[in-house]
Amino acid sequence: MLALSQATPEVVAAAAGPAHWIWLAVALPLAGFVVNGALALWRPTAKRAVSIIGPGVLLAAFGVVLWVTRSVAGAHLEEPIVVHLWDWIRAGELHIPLAFQVDQLSIVMLLIVTGVGSLIHLFSVGYMREDEGYARYFSYLNLFVANMLVLVLGDSLPVLFIGWEGVGLCSYLLIGFWYQDKANADAGKKAFIVNRIGDFGFLVAMFILWKALGTLTFREIAQVAPGAFAGGSAVVTAATLFLILGCTGKSAQIPLYTWLPDAMAGPTPVSALIHAATMVTAGVYLVARTNVLFALAPMSSTLLAGIGAGTAIFAATIGLKQYDIKKVLAYSTVSQLGYMFLGVGSGAYVAGIFHLATHAFFKALLFLGAGSVIHAMHHAYHATHSHEDAQDMRNMGGLRTAMPVTFVLMSLATLAIAGFPLFSGFFSKDEILASAFARGASEPVYYLYWVAGLAAALGTAVYMARLITMTFLGGNRTGAKEAGHLHEAPWIMTGPLVVLGLLSVVGGAFNLPAFIGGHAGLEQWLEPVLAPAARIRPAMMPHGATEYLLMTVAVLIGLGGLWWGYRMTSRATLVPAAKAVPDTGFAAVLNRKYYVDEIYDALLVRPLLRFSEQVLWKEADQGGIDGTVNGVATVARALGRVGSWLQTGQVGLYLVLFLAGALYVIHAVTR
Amino acid sequence: MPVFAPELIGPSLMLSAVLFCIGVAGVLLRRNAIIVFLCIELMLNAVNLTFMAMGQLYGMSGQVIVFFVMSVAAAEAAVGLAIILSVFRHRATVDLKHVNLLQG
Numbered sequence: 001m002l003a004l005s006q007a008t009p010e011v012v013a014a015a016a017g018p019a020h021w022i023w024l025a026v027a028l029p030l031a032g033f034v035v036n037g038a039l040a041l042w043r044p045t046a047k048r049a050v051s052i053i054g055p056g057v058l059l060a061a062f063g064v065v066l067w068v069t070r071s072v073a074g075a076h077l078e079e080p081i082v083v084h085l086w087d088w089i090r091a092g093e094l095h096i097p098l099a100f101q102v103d104q105l106s107i108v109m110l111l112i113v114t115g116v117g118s119l120i121h122l123f124s125v126g127y128m129r130e131d132e133g134y135a136r137y138f139s140y141l142n143l144f145v146a147n148m149l150v151l152v153l154g155d156s157l158p159v160l161f162i163g164w165e166g167v168g169l170c171s172y173l174l175i176g177f178w179y180q181d182k183a184n185a186d187a188g189k190k191a192f193i194v195n196r197i198g199d200f201g202f203l204v205a206m207f208i209l210w211k212a213l214g215t216l217t218f219r220e221i222a223q224v225a226p227g228a229f230a231g232g233s234a235v236v237t238a239a240t241l242f243l244i245l246g247c248t249g250k251s252a253q254i255p256l257y258t259w260l261p262d263a264m265a266g267p268t269p270v271s272a273l274i275h276a277a278t279m280v281t282a283g284v285y286l287v288a289r290t291n292v293l294f295a296l297a298p299m300s301s302t303l304l305a306g307i308g309a310g311t312a313i314f315a316a317t318i319g320l321k322q323y324d325i326k327k328v329l330a331y332s333t334v335s336q337l338g339y340m341f342l343g344v345g346s347g348a349y350v351a352g353i354f355h356l357a358t359h360a361f362f363k364a365l366l367f368l369g370a371g372s373v374i375h376a377m378h379h380a381y382h383a384t385h386s387h388e389d390a391q392d393m394r395n396m397g398g399l400r401t402a403m404p405v406t407f408v409l410m411s412l413a414t415l416a417i418a419g420f421p422l423f424s425g426f427f428s429k430d431e432i433l434a435s436a437f438a439r440g441a442s443e444p445v446y447y448l449y450w451v452a453g454l455a456a457a458l459g460t461a462v463y464m465a466r467l468i469t470m471t472f473l474g475g476n477r478t479g480a481k482e483a484g485h486l487h488e489a490p491w492i493m494t495g496p497l498v499v500l501g502l503l504s505v506v507g508g509a510f511n512l513p514a515f516i517g518g519h520a521g522l523e524q525w526l527e528p529v530l531a532p533a534a535r536i537r538p539a540m541m542p543h544g545a546t547e548y549l550l551m552t553v554a555v556l557i558g559l560g561g562l563w564w565g566y567r568m569t570s571r572a573t574l575v576p577a578a579k580a581v582p583d584t585g586f587a588a589v590l591n592r593k594y595y596v597d598e599i600y601d602a603l604l605v606r607p608l609l610r611f612s613e614q615v616l617w618k619e620a621d622q623g624g625i626d627g628t629v630n631g632v633a634t635v636a637r638a639l640g641r642v643g644s645w646l647q648t649g650q651v652g653l654y655l656v657l658f659l660a661g662a663l664y665v666i667h668a669v670t671r
Numbered sequence: 672m673p674v675f676a677p678e679l680i681g682p683s684l685m686l687s688a689v690l691f692c693i694g695v696a697g698v699l700l701r702r703n704a705i706i707v708f709l710c711i712e713l714m715l716n717a718v719n720l721t722f723m724a725m726g727q728l729y730g731m732s733g734q735v736i737v738f739f740v741m742s743v744a745a746a747e748a749a750v751g752l753a754i755i756l757s758v759f760r761h762r763a764t765v766d767l768k769h770v771n772l773l774q775g
Contacts, residue, residue, distance in 0.1 A: 649771025651707075655699055 032057035036139035054138030101155035119496035144170035198249015205242035240300035247283030268371030291533035305345025309449035312338030316459030321590035348435030355428035380485035398476035424507030438540035461561025683724035690717035
């Protein structure tokens with residue numbers, strides 16, 4: 001896929017042929033949404049049709065993407081292929097066509113979204129089989145993928161924004177999928193509202209860019225921005241800061257990360273697809289897409305890297321003391337997203353995208369593995385009519401014998417995320433840390449970020465080892481009656497896991513560094529897209545001895561963390577959740593997530609609610625608006641009462657008035 | 672053979688004005704619906720007299736209009752009397768003071 005032959009016009013033209021069919025990749029899942037939605041409304045029992053259509057359209061979209069990729073791969077495009085569909089907005093000078101952009105970056109994202117998406121759709125066939133809302137589930141999932149593809153394909157910020165909002169909507173719908181439980185509906189609402197704050201930032205950034213540059217398409221921004229903005233100027237810094245606000249919302253970074261752990265209320269494959277592999281990485285993608293702006297605003301980049309590093313260590317520590325298997329993975333996702341932002345903030349966009357890709361593999365695998373575990377636990381408890389928590393790791397233990405496939409695959413994913421040498425996460429995480437360290441030479445604050453990143457790597461290894469130990473090793477704590485009901489998931493669920501396991505192990509090959517004989521494939525592949533930023537603020541990489549030293553440190557920390565997490569957990573006396581004593585001291589603080597939700601609740605949510613109730617509702621709405629409406633009515637009625645005095649019902653008076661009027665008219669006319 | 676008598680135009684107009692004013696006064700002052708109705712007729716006929724008198728100066732069209740007025744007045748009389756009759760049936764009076772359903 002990485003032919004470096006100089007692109008001739010004929011080759012590019014040949015590549016443009018299939019690329020113009022890229023809209024099919026969006027249209028297919030959209031059609032799946034319509035059909036599955038119709039089935040959900042009128043034939044919810046037609047599960048066999050849904051099982052074929054739901055994953056089928058995704059596999060077809062994946063096929064389209066592969067076909068386009070094959071045609072583009074040989075061409076070595078310098079310019080993106082823009083597929084103009086129709087004019088969307090025409091207002092004065094604002095002219096926004098609905099156009100898709102096929103270039104190296106969108107190809108990478110397309111492959112991840114449709115590839116990992118297909119696997120997760122297949123897994124869902126097994127996981128959601130017995131759910132009443134099976135058709136509804138797949139229609140939402142298809143709609144999500146369609147929106148996600150619009151997001152990565154959009155050739156301008158507004159088109160990207162369609163997808164950005166669309167995936168937010170689908171996220172809301174799927175988090176609250178089991179809406180009969182109010183907690184789930186609340187979690188969906190929280191995700192939606194927190195994301196609105198970020199979307200506000202996105203919108204303001206668009207306004208600023210339109211005002212300053214007069215264009216919103218990525219291609220023109222990359223051309224115009226270096227001339228229009230001086231490096232570090234106020235306007236571009238403001239625009240990027242608002243973009244960062246948007247990214248912190250969508251990609252769950254400090255201070256807007258709180259929705260993501262709650263989003264685990266949705267079905268587990270949803271967590272894998274939306275809240276690990278694709279949607280939450282949209283912020284990283286957006287930064288990479290607008291790389292030229294971030295290169296022009298070093299202050300924003302530094303802030304972004306700081307947010308990333310801070311979130312990485314913060315979320316990793318919370319993950320240490322969670323007992324819900326999905327919550328651990330949720331905080332792990334927040335933490336890993338922090339890594340990606342540390343990467344793109346350091347100017348190492350390739351490293352950020354690389355980690356995005358490898359994270360999509362191993363985190364999707366971890367979530368689906370957790371789904372497989374929860375599936376088994378749920379069945380076991382269902383069989384014995386127990387109401388224990390099927391997601392609490394304290395109720396698991398020793399599942400390796402019952403679920404060997406899931407155990408092996410999740411262990412592989414754990415090694416990948418902990419940065420075990422030669423696994424995919426090792427390369428991508430190492431690259432991010434190395435670039436942050438190298439940036440430290442010119443901007444010392446990056447050394448601090450690097451330390452935070454290393455600490456987060458330690459935390460990651462510890463909580464993942466803890467997760468594996470509590471879930472799969474030791475003795476079983478599910479219960480004597482239940483233990484016999486624990487069983488491995490069917491092949492439709494383990495199959496996608498195997499593929500993801502393979503990718504988690506060898507995913508590093510996509511961007512193999514030079515020192516072990518690779519040629520940094522992804523870096524060369526993305527070079528044309530990232531060239532505008534590279535000219536202004538090139539990524540920095542350590543070389544020689546420093547590189548090896550950094551790598552050794554990272555590996556030692558990862559291995560040490562794994563060992564530590566295993567020892568700590570296996571030595572602790574674990575009891576089922578029902579009999580567990582609450583944590584005390586700092587462990588309790590971690591378990592309660594630093595009380596951030598409580599603090600937000602006290603500082604923002606409740607004052608806002610009280611303000612809404614006391615001022616907006618009782619004063620402004622009931623007093624002001626209702627008062628105005630009722631006041632108008634009162635005045636009208638009073639005037640009417642005055643007017644009704646004339647209506648005596650006496651014909652004589654009417655006639656007198658009539659005569660007076662007639663005389664006046666005659667007088668006026670004849671004067 | 673039309674009679675041409677310009678000397679009668681002045682007195683005719685005077686008479687018609689007097690009749691009209693009587694009609695107006697009656698409509699405004701009287702409370703009996705029948706009387707009011709008669710006063711309206713009086714006003715119509717005062718106007719008719721004006722038309723006739725002016726027809727002396729401006730040709731036949733004034734006299735033609737008189738016929739229209741008379742036919743409309745006939746129709747109006749039928750409708751008006753019917754109304755008065757039905758008001759009387761409902762209220763057993765034609766005193767306009769007591770016919771005040773539209774009082775606000």
